[in-house]
Amino acid sequence: DTGVSQNPRHKITKRGQNVTFRCDPISEHNRLYWYRQTLGQGPEFLTYFQNEAQLEKSRLLSDRFSAERPKGSFSTLEIQRTEQGDSAMYLCASSFRVGQGDYGYTFGSGTRLTVV
Amino acid sequence: GIQVEQSPPDLILQEGANSTLRCNFSDSVNNLQWFHQNPWGQLINLFYIPSGTKQNGRLSATTVATERYSLLYISSSQTTDSGVYFCAVEVWTGNQFYFGTGTSLTVIP
Numbered sequence: 219d220t221g222v223s224q225n226p227r228h229k230i231t232k233r234g235q236n237v238t239f240r241c242d243p244i245s246e247h248n249r250l251y252w253y254r255q256t257l258g259q260g261p262e263f264l265t266y267f268q269n270e271a272q273l274e275k276s277r278l279l280s281d282r283f284s285a286e287r288p289k290g291s292f293s294t295l296e297i298q299r300t301e302q303g304d305s306a307m308y309l310c311a312s313s314f315r316v317g318q319g320d321y322g323y324t325f326g327s328g329t330r331l332t333v334v
Numbered sequence: 335g336i337q338v339e340q341s342p343p344d345l346i347l348q349e350g351a352n353s354t355l356r357c358n359f360s361d362s363v364n365n366l367q368w369f370h371q372n373p374w375g376q377l378i379n380l381f382y383i384p385s386g387t388k389q390n391g392r393l394s395a396t397t398v399a400t401e402r403y404s405l406l407y408i409s410s411s412q413t414t415d416s417g418v419y420f421c422a423v424e425v426w427t428g429n430q431f432y433f434g435t436g437t438s439l440t441v442i443p
Contacts, residue, residue, distance in 0.1 A: 276430070325376070
């Protein structure tokens, strides 16, 4: 397994356009997380999936954001009608959750979004 | 929400020196992890340590959950240790990790 893979690495888009990012987690992991990180800050939680079910969403995830994880495999994060404030690094992570324990938490390299 | 504070915010070390990074959190936590974000932005999981002490090579970590803090020790620092160190906590009532403010470490040769 090569870890968590994210595509694309970079995305430049014009304000108002829609963008979609993809995350391929580690295959044995049952949890997949999306985070957003801006310069000088720690990652901020957006949403997570347990297998194919989206179980929690942050208040940061406005109606313009939607995430899916069909069949509990890869996940996509779509941002509609992008705004300049959406410019950030979007990080995906996966882990193996057993009870209250969270093991093997692994981040991808991220997708850097620039909205112009 | 829970507050996660890290200190110091910035640290400059001579290669070979030792350091201690601290993470304080404002509420009881279920899980705690330490991450290193290298200068290229990649986040690497260092420790999963909700309580107790763990060691991995030159790094070790201790979490005292009852007193709501965790410490990360770096011994014999190397230039490759440079980057930002984050602690992240998960509260008992939730399933998301809250990241601290980070400690930016620079190791100079």
